[in-house]
Amino acid sequence: MDIHPIAYLRSDFEGRFGTPRQPGLVPAARAELRLEPPYNDASALRGLETCSHCWLVFGFHAIRPGPWRPTVRPPRLGGNQRLGVFATRSPFRPNGLGLSLARIEALLSPPGRGLALRGCDLMDGTPIFDIKPYLPAIESRPDARPPAGLGETGPGLPVEWEAEAQAALANAPAHLGALIEQTLAADPRPAYHQQRGRGSYGMRLSGHEVRWTVTDAYARVIAVTPLEERGGD
DSSP states (O other): OOOOOSEEEEESBOSSTTSOSSTTSOTTOEEEEEEOTTSOOGGGGTTGGGOSEEEEEEEOTTSOOOOOOSEEOOGGGTTOSOEEGGGSOOSOOSSOEEEEEEEEEEEOTTTTSEEEEESOOOOTTOEEEEEEEOOHHHHOOTTOOOSTTSSOOOOOOOEEEOHHHHHHGGGSOTTHHHHHHHHHHTOOSOHHHHHHOOEEEEEEETTEEEEEEEETTEEEEEEEEEOOOOSOO
């Protein structure tokens, strides 16, 4: 099968570090799915204007190609336990394909340009190979059972702000404060850093460099600095 991207995603998450591990963890996250020719035809999106969520079939474009391995070490299990790759959401997959559920906010204008999305767990520049509507009556299974250890979410990190970092939000996009808090609350650190307890970190979110520390199980935002405007708009 020879497949090609039908679209690319413009996302608040500009690097692997900080990008949520699952969709919906950061509801404030914004993204635009921009269709490529010849798929940017308004008729191809007809019906999605009444749909609240969609599945995105995407490619893990930031993963360096390497040999296929049948087992991986999921960060959710501390990085020390191996599971079969097909029992995980690991990006290290035979064909580098992923599946993500996104909330549809609106169809972009002009018609056929693409979709405005929320709650994505995808990096800026992610190639999209297909879009499918989410059908809750068929796909929502309350009795479903995940692999052991992968169904629970952690308690999250309480988030505090340095006064200077809080003040920097005055000239930032309106959603940036919530985006930072929700991203840090989901604790994007690798498992071995979580076990360490303390540390200083940086990540890029929505055109800003965010510096933060973890001390005594709290995340503290210490600086929010705007970066140069991204190209391609």
